[in-house]
Amino acid sequence: MVKKSPPLRAQDKLVFLLALVPYLMDHTRVSVADTAAHFGVPEQQIRDAVRLIAVSGIPGETATYQDSDLFDIAWDDFEDNDQIVLTHLVAIDDSPRFSAREASALIAGLQYLSGLPEHSDRAAIATLMSKLSRGASAEPTAMGVESNEVDETLALIRESVAAGRQLEFDYRNSRGESERRRIDPLRIESVDADWYVRGWCHSREDVRTFRLDRITQPTLTLEPITHSAADVSLPETLFDSSPEDVEVLIEVVPSAIALLGDYVSDTARLEPHGDRVRTTVLVPHFHGLKRLIASLPGVASVVSPPEARAAVSDWAQSAVDRYAAGQ
Amino acid sequence: MPEAKVPNEERLFSLVLALLSSEAGLTKSEILSTVQGYRQRFVHSGDNGNLERQFERDKDDVRELGVPLETIESPEQAGNNHNLRYRIPRADYELPDDISFSAEESTLLGLASMVWREGSLSEESRRAIVKLRSLGIATAEPVLSYAPQVRVREESFEPLRAALDKRVLVNFEYLKPGEQDSTQRTVAPLALVQHQGRWHLYAKNPSTDQFKTFLLRRIVNPVRPSKKTFDYATDDAAARALAELEEVWQTNLAVLRAEPGTDAATRLCKRRGASTTTSGELQLHFTDLNILADDLASFGPEVVVISPAELRSAVIERLTRTVADHG
Numbered sequence: 001m002v003k004k005s006p007p008l009r010a011q012d013k014l015v016f017l018l019a020l021v022p023y024l025m026d027h028t029r030v031s032v033a034d035t036a037a038h039f040g041v042p043e044q045q046i047r048d049a050v051r052l053i054a055v056s057g058i059p060g061e062t063a064t065y066q067d068s069d070l071f072d073i074a075w076d077d078f079e080d081n082d083q084i085v086l087t088h089l090v091a092i093d094d095s096p097r098f099s100a101r102e103a104s105a106l107i108a109g110l111q112y113l114s115g116l117p118e119h120s121d122r123a124a125i126a127t128l129m130s131k132l133s134r135g136a137s138a139e140p141t142a143m144g145v146e147s148n149e150v151d152e153t154l155a156l157i158r159e160s161v162a163a164g165r166q167l168e169f170d171y172r173n174s175r176g177e178s179e180r181r182r183i184d185p186l187r188i189e190s191v192d193a194d195w196y197v198r199g200w201c202h203s204r205e206d207v208r209t210f211r212l213d214r215i216t217q218p219t220l221t222l223e224p225i226t227h228s229a230a231d232v233s234l235p236e237t238l239f240d241s242s243p244e245d246v247e248v249l250i251e252v253v254p255s256a257i258a259l260l261g262d263y264v265s266d267t268a269r270l271e272p273h274g275d276r277v278r279t280t281v282l283v284p285h286f287h288g289l290k291r292l293i294a295s296l297p298g299v300a301s302v303v304s305p306p307e308a309r310a311a312v313s314d315w316a317q318s319a320v321d322r323y324a325a326g327q
Numbered sequence: 328m329p330e331a332k333v334p335n336e337e338r339l340f341s342l343v344l345a346l347l348s349s350e351a352g353l354t355k356s357e358i359l360s361t362v363q364g365y366r367q368r369f370v371h372s373g374d375n376g377n378l379e380r381q382f383e384r385d386k387d388d389v390r391e392l393g394v395p396l397e398t399i400e401s402p403e404q405a406g407n408n409h410n411l412r413y414r415i416p417r418a419d420y421e422l423p424d425d426i427s428f429s430a431e432e433s434t435l436l437g438l439a440s441m442v443w444r445e446g447s448l449s450e451e452s453r454r455a456i457v458k459l460r461s462l463g464i465a466t467a468e469p470v471l472s473y474a475p476q477v478r479v480r481e482e483s484f485e486p487l488r489a490a491l492d493k494r495v496l497v498n499f500e501y502l503k504p505g506e507q508d509s510t511q512r513t514v515a516p517l518a519l520v521q522h523q524g525r526w527h528l529y530a531k532n533p534s535t536d537q538f539k540t541f542l543l544r545r546i547v548n549p550v551r552p553s554k555k556t557f558d559y560a561t562d563d564a565a566a567r568a569l570a571e572l573e574e575v576w577q578t579n580l581a582v583l584r585a586e587p588g589t590d591a592a593t594r595l596c597k598r599r600g601a602s603t604t605t606s607g608e609l610q611l612h613f614t615d616l617n618i619l620a621d622d623l624a625s626f627g628p629e630v631v632v633i634s635p636a637e638l639r640s641a642v643i644e645r646l647t648r649t650v651a652d653h654g
Contacts, residue, residue: 010335011388015454017340018394019461026463039460056340058348059361091344094421095461099393101492102455105448109439112477112521118435118469128432135426137393137419141491142518142529144565145477146572149599158471172593176629189474193524213597214590229472255547258480291590293653295625297645301652313653316646318628323643 013049015096016041020049021071022095024086032082043082050084057090103136104143112145117155148193156218157185157197164225166202169218171210174288183208184225186232191261198234200227207232245282248289248308252276252300259296263289278303286311294319338364339385343394347420352399352412355382386413392454395419422462430467433459437466442477446485477521481543484519486550487528491516494558496533498551501541504617509547514539515557518564522572523614529568531559540568542615576600576614582633583609583623591629608633620645 008016016039023038024030032050036043053071060069072088098106107129110119119125133140153169160167167185172178183199186207190196194211201208250260254277257264263281270277283289290312293300302308341363345353359365359378368378389396394415401410428436436459440452483499490497497516500509514530517538521527526543584607585592592609595601600612609630613619620641623630627646632639 010339011392012450012454012457013336014339014343014389015392015457017336018343019457022461023463038463039457052334052337052340056337056344056363058341058345059363063357063361065363091348093417094424096420096458097393097395097422098455098458099391099451101391101447101488102393102451102458105443105452106436106439106455108521109442109452109477110435112442113435113438113475116438116473118438124432125435128428128435131426131428131432132436135422137395139562141488142561142564143488143491144518144520144569146520146522146569162470172590174590176590178588185471187472187474189476191476192478192521211594213594216593258478290627291625294627294646294649295621297621297624297648298652301649309653313650315627316624316649316653319624319626319631319646320643320650322628322631323639323646 008045016045017049017053018092018096020046021053021086021092024050024053024084025089025092027084029077029083029085032084035084046084047082050078054078097137098132098135100136100138100140103132104140107132107140108143108145111147114147115149117158148190148195153197153212153215153218154188154195156220157188160185160220160225161228163220166221166223166225167199167218168221170216172214172216174291175285176287179203181208181210182221182223183210184227186227186229187234200232202226207234242284245284246286246305246308247280248283248286248305249278249280249303250293250300251278251303252296256296256299260292260300263292290315333364333367335364338362339389342385343389343415346396346413346415347417349414352397352414354410354412355379356409358382358413422458428459428462428464430465433464433466434469438469438473438475441473442475443479444476445479447488448479479526481526481546483528483543483546483550484526486552487516487543488519490550490552491519491561493552494556494561496553496555496557498553499546500548502545502547504545504615512541513553514541515559517559517561518568519543520565520568520572522569523576523618525615525618527568527572529564529571531557533557538571540571542618572614576612579613579616581611581613581619581635581638583611583630584633585609585626585630586628589626589629591626595626595630616641624649 023035032043032046036046050073054073055070057065057070060066069090070088071086071090074085074087077083077085110125110129113119114125157167166182168180168182170178171181182202185197185199187198188195189198196209196211198207198209251273252260257270257277264279268279270279286308289302289308293302293312294316302312342358345358345362359375359382360369365378365382369375386396396413396415399412399414401412437456440456443449443452487497496513498511498513501512502509513533515533516528516530518529519526520529528541528543529538530541531538583595585595595609595611596603598611602610604610616638620638623632623642624645632642
């Protein structure tokens with residue numbers, strides 16, 4: 001997911017400078033374009049950084065920043081050909097260490113992903129984590145994420161993309177209906193313990209999102225894939241919205257808004273109502289909503305329309321009835 | 328001649344360069360009077376209060392990035408602040424020579440960094456990746472495209488993580504499920520771990536020396552860090568916390584009946600460790616009864632709890648509440 005990065009703060013710019021110098025030292029001559037591609041930043045950011053590096057240095061013996069105390073670059077190559085050649089070096093020899101917090105963020109991220117097919121070599125992951133620890137300037141912050149045992153569907157999805165063959169499976173939607181679907185897998189996404197595959201659905205001729213835990217009987221077909229991740233632009237949100245979506249007004253305890261997940265966008269209007277807040281969500285039908293509301297008893301409820309209230313109430317009541325019937 | 332203001336990143340960069348290249352270190356007045364970005368604002372034999380405060384902030388900013396900015400006291404004049412020297416020891420600054428990363432490892436680390444999309448974890452992973460890029464490793468494109476995410480939505484997370492790093496005790500109000508009133512807790516935070524999609528704090532009670540695990544979402548007011556530090560070892564705390572949660576998860580077993588052909592039957596079967604008995608009952612492990620009850624309530628009539636009785640009544644209570652709220 002390519003998101004716009006927020007503007008860089010001075011600290012971020014400092015890290016960038018400290019990282020860029022050793023990279024340039026290792027490359028006798030490198031173009032601005034290649035450097036920008038390597039760091040995944042705009043070319044202008046590289047040019048600005050190089051200009052700053054070229055006039056920076058240490059106070060030196062005279063404490064007056066003489067030329068020999070400063071970095072220097074081949075200015076003609078830089079100005080005329082967009083090439084970077086460092087011609088004089090000071091102070092920096094090597095890449096900086098990770099901070100304790102940086103190392104812990106990556107270690108916890110690796111732990112979370114350790115169920116992926118890419119991580120099948122457990123020993124290699126352990127080595128990688130210990131390298132991060134040793135490469136940190138202090139003991140990494142104690143943080144851990146349980147490894148997600150992603151089911152075998154994921155391995156098959158990966159195979160489908162690698163082999164370029166469509167994937168077929170039974171899918172039960174939130175309405176409870178099951179259907180055989182055929183897709184070109186585009187991307188695996190996850191939110192905490194929930195995993196999704198987004199793909200081009202041949203049955204719907206559109207991009208669709210599928211929960212991995214609702215997929216059963218997956219098989220590889222012999223049909224070639226017609227859509228790849230490179231030629232389909234995926235919407236930012238996991239949930240597919242449509243103009244026919246219904247507006248539902250819900251009321252929720254403020255501290256529980258986060259539990260509503262993608263139903264409530266970051267920009268949603270939240271109207272205070274007593275000790276709760278009210279907000280409007282858009283849903284294609286009430287099947288997903290009734291499940292969500294039933295998982296937040298006493299915390300979130302539907303205000304209107306009456307059909308949505310009834311859907312939630314009926315859903316919970318039919319469950320109460322089953323218990324009352326002694327099941 | 329008035330000079331243009333030196334950008335913040337240039338001042339920070341110059342500070343790091345100056346301290347890296349001075350083995351003996353520089354005193355504060357040497358730094359303020361000679362280093363680029365400070366020297367322009369330095370008043371000889373005048374009041375440099377603002378500049379000194381700037382230097383204090385800069386030191387914090389630089390250290391936060393994992394740069395080991397040291398303070399050394401001169402042995403003859405211990406306690407005399409004016410003779411403190413500042414330096415960045417090269418060996419603690421540079422990534423050790425024997426640490427290198429392969430293209431595959433670089434790919435895995437790139438994925439691990441994507442897991443964090445919010446708050447300080449996202450900033451720190453981004454910086455870690457910039458440092459990784461500094462080494463000039465090419466990154467192998469994974470076969471399948473991934474967009475993994477671990478969410479951190481609890482407000483208590485950041486203050487707890489800060490307290491972990493500073494190793495200080497914290498105070499907060501904790502609401503146990505089923506209780507009306509929260510209780511005040513004072514603990515030494517040892518690790519933050521996500522288990523079964525939920526964040527937990529692993530902590531030690533300094534007055535009883537007992538270890539305890541708290542669910543972050545049950546912390547009801549802002550976490551208040553104290554000034555009291557602790558010195559318990561935390562290097563294996565995250566692993567211990569996860570192991571303890573895993574043990575609780577193993578011990579707790581729920582027996583359910585899921586209606587065949589429903590969302591509940593499909594999804595609950597796919598949970599880690601789920602098994603089906605010969606009589607068709609579904610057995611699920613769980614960590615927290617109340618959280619499982621919320622989950623199961625969302626499936627409405629699709630699933631009925633057989634045991635434990637406490638879980639059964641917790642689910643019925645939730646469903647009844649939902650019916651009442653939507654009557």
